[in-house]
Amino acid sequence: MNNKVKTHQTMEERLNAIRAGVLGSNDGILTVVGVLFSVGAATSNQFTIFIAGLADLLACALSMASGEYASVSSQADAEKVVVDRETQRLRVNPAGVAEDIRAFYVSRGVTTETAGKIADELMAKAPLETILATKYDVQLGHYVSPWSAAVSSLICAAIGGAFPLLAMILSSPRWEMLATIGATVVAVALTGYLSAVIGKGFPIKAIKRNVVIGLLTIAIHYGIGMFF
Numbered sequence: 402m403n404n405k406v407k408t409h410q411t412m413e414e415r416l417n418a419i420r421a422g423v424l425g426s427n428d429g430i431l432t433v434v435g436v437l438f439s440v441g442a443a444t445s446n447q448f449t450i451f452i453a454g455l456a457d458l459l460a461c462a463l464s465m466a467s468g469e470y471a472s473v474s475s476q477a478d479a480e481k482v483v484v485d486r487e488t489q490r491l492r493v494n495p496a497g498v499a500e501d502i503r504a505f506y507v508s509r510g511v512t513t514e515t516a517g518k519i520a521d522e523l524m525a526k527a528p529l530e531t532i533l534a535t536k537y538d539v540q541l542g543h544y545v546s547p548w549s550a551a552v553s554s555l556i557c558a559a560i561g562g563a564f565p566l567l568a569m570i571l572s573s574p575r576w577e578m579l580a581t582i583g584a585t586v587v588a589v590a591l592t593g594y595l596s597a598v599i600g601k602g603f604p605i606k607a608i609k610r611n612v613v614i615g616l617l618t619i620a621i622h623y624g625i626g627m628f629f
Contacts, residue, residue: 425554426561433562435622442626458562466555473547589615
């Protein structure tokens with residue numbers, strides 16, 4: 402049985418890229434602001450602070466991208482293994498596959514007789530697609546893309562890290578710390594909101610959590626910098 406050619410992205414594939422972007426941006430914000438405050442507490446040299454922040458921004462973006470690529474590649478490989486396994490089952494034990502489909506519908510409240518008829522019809526029309534969807538929630542030919550996740554994470558981590566970096570560099574020395582804190586609070590609040598919307602969670606709670614984490618990151622790194 403041949404896999405169908407992918408003609409469009411599923412919602413899961415789009416959400417995978419969005420999720421990677423939100424996580425990447427949040428990580429970019431926190432790691433860069435942490436470096437800026439730890440280095441800023443140790444020296445007042447603007448060029449040194451800028452280079453340290455820029456280096457961390459690039460390292461963070463590349464690290465997040467490579468991590469997403471490895472993680473999502475493993476997930477995609479697992480999905481392909483499932484496709485191969487069920488393809489083999491359909492060759493050697495189609496009755497077992499039909500029973501799995503019937504059991505799925507019975508578990509959803511369909512009568513045994515009706516579930517059997519549904520299973521027979523689906524086995525005749527699209528057996529592989531059906532068993533993948535009902536047993537594994539996998540859509541044939543649509544696998545999460547490691548490249549999409551990696552690129553999304555790379556770009557968003559760089560953009561996220563640019564918020565505190567630009568705020569500190571573009572502000573006057575008198576206001577640079579407050580400007581950086583303000584930019585960080587706004588940025589992490591936005592990523593908290595987006596993560597809650599994507600995950601269908603609680604936006605206000607996510608925003609508060611991200612802001613607290615952001616402020617703690619600043620405080621901890623500033624304290625570390627004061628020792629040097």
